[in-house]
Amino acid sequence: MKSLKKQRRIQIILLASIALAASTALIGYAMRDGINLFRSPSEILAAPPEASETFRIGGLVAPGTIERGQGAEVRFLVTDGGADVPVVFAGVLPDLFAEGEGMVGTGRYVDGVFHATEILAKHDETYMPKEVMEALKAQGHWQDGTGDYGSGDYGVTARPGGS
Amino acid sequence: MFIELGHFALILAFMIAIAQALIPLVGAHKGWRSWMAVAQPMASAQFFLVTFSFAALTWAFVTSDFSVDLVVNNSHTDKPMIYKISGVWGNHEGSMLLWVLILTLFGASAAWFGSNLPDSLRARVLAVQSSITVAFMAFTLFTSNPFLRLGLPPFNGTDLNPLLQDPGLALHPPFLYLGYVGLSMAFSFAVAALIEGRVDAAWGRWVRPWTLAAWVFLTIGIALGSWWAYYELGWGGFWFWDPVENASLMPWLFAAALLHSAIVVEKREALKSWTILLAILAFGFSLIGTFIVRSGLLTSVHAFAMDPERGIFILMILGVFMGGALTLFALRAPAMEARGVFATVSRESALVMNNVLLAVSSFVVFVGTMWPLVAEMLFDRVLSVGPPFFNMAFSPFFVGLAAILPIGAMLPWKRGDLRRTMQPLWPILLLSMAMGALVWAMQTGRSALGPVGVLLGLWVVLGAGADLWSRTGRGALAGRLGRLRRVPRADWGKATAHAGLGITVFAVAGLIAWESEDIRVAQIGETFSHDGYEITLADVRNVEGPNYHSTMGFMEVHRNGRHVATLTPEKRIYPAAGMPTTEAGIDYGLFRDVYLVLGDPQAGGGWAVRTYIKPFANWLWAGSAIMALGGLLSLSDRRYRVAAGAARRRREGAATVAAQ
Numbered sequence: 001m002k003s004l005k006k007q008r009r010i011q012i013i014l015l016a017s018i019a020l021a022a023s024t025a026l027i028g029y030a031m032r033d034g035i036n037l038f039r040s041p042s043e044i045l046a047a048p049p050e051a052s053e054t055f056r057i058g059g060l061v062a063p064g065t066i067e068r069g070q071g072a073e074v075r076f077l078v079t080d081g082g083a084d085v086p087v088v089f090a091g092v093l094p095d096l097f098a099e100g101e102g103m104v105g106t107g108r109y110v111d112g113v114f115h116a117t118e119i120l121a122k123h124d125e126t127y128m129p130k131e132v133m134e135a136l137k138a139q140g141h142w143q144d145g146t147g148d149y150g151s152g153d154y155g156v157t158a159r160p161g162g163s
Numbered sequence: 164m165f166i167e168l169g170h171f172a173l174i175l176a177f178m179i180a181i182a183q184a185l186i187p188l189v190g191a192h193k194g195w196r197s198w199m200a201v202a203q204p205m206a207s208a209q210f211f212l213v214t215f216s217f218a219a220l221t222w223a224f225v226t227s228d229f230s231v232d233l234v235v236n237n238s239h240t241d242k243p244m245i246y247k248i249s250g251v252w253g254n255h256e257g258s259m260l261l262w263v264l265i266l267t268l269f270g271a272s273a274a275w276f277g278s279n280l281p282d283s284l285r286a287r288v289l290a291v292q293s294s295i296t297v298a299f300m301a302f303t304l305f306t307s308n309p310f311l312r313l314g315l316p317p318f319n320g321t322d323l324n325p326l327l328q329d330p331g332l333a334l335h336p337p338f339l340y341l342g343y344v345g346l347s348m349a350f351s352f353a354v355a356a357l358i359e360g361r362v363d364a365a366w367g368r369w370v371r372p373w374t375l376a377a378w379v380f381l382t383i384g385i386a387l388g389s390w391w392a393y394y395e396l397g398w399g400g401f402w403f404w405d406p407v408e409n410a411s412l413m414p415w416l417f418a419a420a421l422l423h424s425a426i427v428v429e430k431r432e433a434l435k436s437w438t439i440l441l442a443i444l445a446f447g448f449s450l451i452g453t454f455i456v457r458s459g460l461l462t463s464v465h466a467f468a469m470d471p472e473r474g475i476f477i478l479m480i481l482g483v484f485m486g487g488a489l490t491l492f493a494l495r496a497p498a499m500e501a502r503g504v505f506a507t508v509s510r511e512s513a514l515v516m517n518n519v520l521l522a523v524s525s526f527v528v529f530v531g532t533m534w535p536l537v538a539e540m541l542f543d544r545v546l547s548v549g550p551p552f553f554n555m556a557f558s559p560f561f562v563g564l565a566a567i568l569p570i571g572a573m574l575p576w577k578r579g580d581l582r583r584t585m586q587p588l589w590p591i592l593l594l595s596m597a598m599g600a601l602v603w604a605m606q607t608g609r610s611a612l613g614p615v616g617v618l619l620g621l622w623v624v625l626g627a628g629a630d631l632w633s634r635t636g637r638g639a640l641a642g643r644l645g646r647l648r649r650v651p652r653a654d655w656g657k658a659t660a661h662a663g664l665g666i667t668v669f670a671v672a673g674l675i676a677w678e679s680e681d682i683r684v685a686q687i688g689e690t691f692s693h694d695g696y697e698i699t700l701a702d703v704r705n706v707e708g709p710n711y712h713s714t715m716g717f718m719e720v721h722r723n724g725r726h727v728a729t730l731t732p733e734k735r736i737y738p739a740a741g742m743p744t745t746e747a748g749i750d751y752g753l754f755r756d757v758y759l760v761l762g763d764p765q766a767g768g769g770w771a772v773r774t775y776i777k778p779f780a781n782w783l784w785a786g787s788a789i790m791a792l793g794g795l796l797s798l799s800d801r802r803y804r805v806a807a808g809a810a811r812r813r814r815e816g817a818a819t820v821a822a823q
Contacts, residue, residue: 004504011507012515019523026556027530034531034552038545056547068763072682072771090682091398091773093763095734095743106549134545 036106040135042082044109051110054117057085058104058135066099078103078114080135085109089116166231169219170310173260176212176267177300179205183293187286191358199286203274206289209296210271217251217264220309224251230316233257233309238320239739241710242328249333253324255457255473256309258336262453263303265337265344266296269373273348280369287355288348295347298480306473325711325737325744331391339384339411343449345377346414349421350446353439354488357495362439367429370442371422372798378418379794385411386787397745399758399775401674401783404553409532410452413525417445420521423514431503431511431576436496437518443488448525450481455532506578513571517564524560531556565619565668568661569626573633587629595621609676616672623665631658653800660793667786673779680776682762686769694776696757697721701729703761703770711735713746716761716770720750732761756780 037055049055062077062084074093077084087105097103097119107116183205190198223231224247227240237250237257252258270292277285303309326332352370356362388411393401402408421441427434458474505511531548538544569591573584599618606613634650635643681693685700692698699719706713714734720727730748737744750757755778762771 005501008505008507015515016519019519020526023523023527023556023560026559027527027552030552030555031534031548034549034555035534036547036549038547054549072684072762074763095397095745106547 038104040080040082040138041078041085042080042135042138044085044114045083048112049109051108054106054108056104056106057087057109057114057116058102059085060136061097061099061101061103063099068093078105080138085114086112087114087116089119091119094119165219165222166228166310166312169216170308172212172216172219173263173300173304173310176209176216177297177304179209179212180267180293180296180300183209184290184297186290188290188358191283191286191290194283196282199282202286202289202293206267206270206274206293209293210267213260213264213267217260220257220260221248221251224248227320229318229320230312232311232313235313235317235320239710240319241739243709245330245333246328249327252336253327253332256303256307258340259299259303259307260309261337262340262344263296263299265340266292266299266347269344269348270296273351273373277369284355284359287358288351291351291354292347295351295484298483302473302476302480306476319739321740325735325740325742326395328737329391329395331387332395335384335387335391337384338380338387342377342379342381342384342418343411343414343452345373345380346418346442346446346449348373349377349418349442350484350488353442354491357439357488357491360495360498362428362435362499364429364432367425367427367432367438370438371425371429374418374422374425374442374445375794375798378415378422379791379798381411381415381418382787382791382794385415386784386791389787390784393780394747394749395744397747397760398773399678399747399756399777399780401780402671404531404548404550406455406532407452409528410455413528413532414445414449414452416521416525416528417441417448420518420525421445423517423521427503427511427514431505433501433503433505433511434515434518435499435501436492439496439499440492441518441522443485443492447481447485447488448529450477450484453477454481503577505576508574508579508581510571510574510576510579513567513574516567517571520560520564520567524557524564527556527560528553561668562615562619565623565665568623568664569630572626572630572657572661587633588626591625591629592622595619595625606677612672613676616669616676620665620669620672623668624662627658627661627665630661631655651800653797656793656795656797656800658793659796660790663786663789663791663793665786666782666789670779670782670786674777674783677778678775681774683772684765684767684769685772689769693774695722696727696774696776698759698772698774700770700772703764706733708735710739711737711744714761716748716759716772718748718759718772720757720759728757730757730759732759734761751781753781754778 033054037049037053039049039055039057041057041059044057057078059078059080062079065075065077067075073088073090075086075088076099078087079085087107089105089107104120105114105116106118106120107114109115183202186205187199187202190196190201220233222228223234224238225244227234227238227247229235233254233256234250237254238247242250246253250257252261270289273285273288273292277288280288349370352366352373356366385408388408389401392403393399421438424434424438424441428438454474454477457477503511531552534548535546538546569588570581570584573588574581575584595618598621599614602617603611603614631647631650631654632643634654635646637643679694681691683691685691687700687702690697690699697720699721700716701719702717704715704717706715712735716732718730718732720730728750730750732748733746735744735746736742745760748759748761755776758775758777760773760775762773764770
């Protein structure tokens with residue numbers, strides 16, 4: 001009886017290690033295209049990423065640059081104070097997307113234009129995405145204290161989906 | 164006045180909780196009956212005090228008492244009554260009070276319905292539960308007090324975030340918290356058993372209904388949240404792999420694993436230490452979830468405000484409870500000798516497989532969720548982990564789970580014969596594969612996801628049916644049909660929940676594989692066609708809502724000349740919060756949803772319009788509901804209603820129906 005219990009225990013440990021190894025391998029494999037780096041506009045202009053790389057861009061929507069109502073696409077500039085990057089997005093923007101507000105977009109940088117597949121504009125009037133805050137700080141355009149954290153903010157995403 | 168009384172009641176409950184966390188524990192250790200016995204009235208008192216406190220806060224919301232800071236920030240006199248009430252938990256402070264309320268509710272339930280527990284175990288369970296309550300009451304009182312007053316009350320409030328003004332989301336947090344907090348009962352039972360140094364079949368039987376209830380609530384809560392995201396956020400996504408969603412998925416996976424392994428403890432007295440570990444980890448993950456949601460450490464689609472101080476407090480709670488419980492586990496686990504032995508092919512082994520797969524899939528979600536933090540701290544790289552990662556790393560384990568489920572569910576305990584078990588399953592497997600192949604042939608050139616979904620879904624659903632059928636024994640069809648009604652509810656619950664999982668798996672695969680979308684500019688009066696539907700933008704008008712202005716599109720949907728629906732997608736502006744929202748126009752159908760979104764007005768006239776056809780979307784919610792229903796059926800089984808200990812003695816020797 002004792003040996004049967006021991007045998008079972010060895011089998012379970014073996015099974016668990018196999019599962020763990022399989023998951024680690026899968027995690028490593030999936031991370032190759034499941035990870036999106038975050039870049040600020042300045043970083044993008046300093047070292048433009050490959051057109052095949054999906055990454056995230058973050059910054060403020062430059063005032064006076066949103067072109068809506070020109071077909072299904074929306075165009076605007078994202079700025080961190082140091083550099084501007086043009087963004088194209090085919091989709092319905094999140095409700096709280098506005099000029100001068102923070103945004104984070106996921107997509108690719110092709111021929112000097114960021115083609116966004118997803119745009120995140122999280123805030124309750126005063127909220128700023130953390131990455132955007134860091135990017136603005138790096139460019140010296142952020143004073144602590146201007147970001148007041150309200151409570152209970154739910155953000156909104158928009159993506160064209162599918163694609 | 165009420166607010167101060169509510170605040171006072173909470174402080175009083177906090178004091179009682181501290182006493183309840185200590186006195187019964189000492190009593191159980193020394194064997195002093197009177198010290199153990201104080202736990203029950205204390206648990207009840209805590210519950211009533213916190214209920215009063217919660218009612219006081221709700222009263223402030225209902226009467227729009229704008230001298231309370233929280234009401235000012237989350238309410239408005241024009242808001243419909245249901246959202247005034249849901250506003251109580253639509254914010255950090257109020258939701259913590261709800262959390263505490265549910266903690267005390269579970270504690271009190273254990274006191275009221277635990278009369279069949281041994282005295283010392285009950286005293287310890289209530290003490291451990293109360294220590295969790297102490298931690299969260301301290302958190303609420305010291306870092307997020309909902310009862311703060313304003314010196315100069317404003318004339319009106321700033322409104323609840325309009326996105327939260329929705330019936331689905333009004334109910335989402337209470338269910339989710341019932342699930343999260345329900346796992347604290349499993350944790351308390353595990354820690355009490357470790358202190359007691361005894362885990363037996365009876366323990367498994369006591370811990371299962373609590374876990375099952377928590378799992379049912381979590382299922383409903385997650386499904387409600389997902390449904391809300393689907394119709395409210397305006398692009399029809401139902402799952403984002405967002406940190407906050409993952410935070411609820413991980414405890415769900417662990418709760419599922421726990422309620423299966425607890426069966427092994429109950430029926431076979433094996434896997435004891437593993438089950439205890441699972442119970443500790445399940446609650447640990449629900450604490451981690453709380454930490455993720457409330458610390459704002461991870462950028463999420465929907466999180467409460469970030470506040471490092473609160474994050475550190477929750478991290479401390481997590482550290483104390485997980486550290487303490489795991490240390491206790493390391494000390495006591497070797498003492499828990501398994502009694503039942505089982506063969507390599509047996510129900511026990513299948514449940515071990517189930518547990519390994521659930522635990523590993525949860526591990527994958529955990530790594531993906533925490534990776535941005537790790538990368539930032541160790542490699543100084545800011546990144547995010549997107550859905551492709553989770554789809555790739557998570558799905559294989561769930562496919563494996565669905566593949567073994569029907570077989571494992573029908574394997575006998577102790578020693579099984581794979582050939583014998585497979586006998587009734589072969590036709591089902593062949594049918595499922597044939598249907599999968601058929602779908603594959605019909606949808607030439609598209610991803611394999613759809614056919615695989617059909618195969619797995621059918622296999623699991625029909626397998627659940629076969630499982631139930633096998634419970635009716637042998638003999639004539641009429642006799643078996645008659646016996647079907649007398650199959651224990653637990654078996655019905657098991658089959659129902661498994662079938663629900665099958666439907667959900669199918670719906671997820673089908674929805675992702677076969678959805679289609681279209682974006683275009685439409686002039687008023689223009690008709691366009693998409694995926695077999697003719698859609699007309701008939702008109703766009705301004706409409707006034709109770710507390711918002713709406714730009715409402717009127718769109719006619721036809722299919723083959725037949726009128727299907729008139730949909731009214733909207734863009735709303737809530738002036739009090741100064742916030743716009745998008746309301747999709749959705750025609751719900753059995754096999755597909757037509758999902759219309761109104762975009763921006765165009766410079767050259769007309770409007771941007773998005774059209775989605777979402778196949779089998781309703782099956783997703785139905786599948787989740789059926790899963791939850793299965794859990795409830797199982798929970799209503801007779802053996803939970805009769806005193807578990809007594810029933811066990813009575814049934815000793817008698818042929819026990821192998822429920823579950």
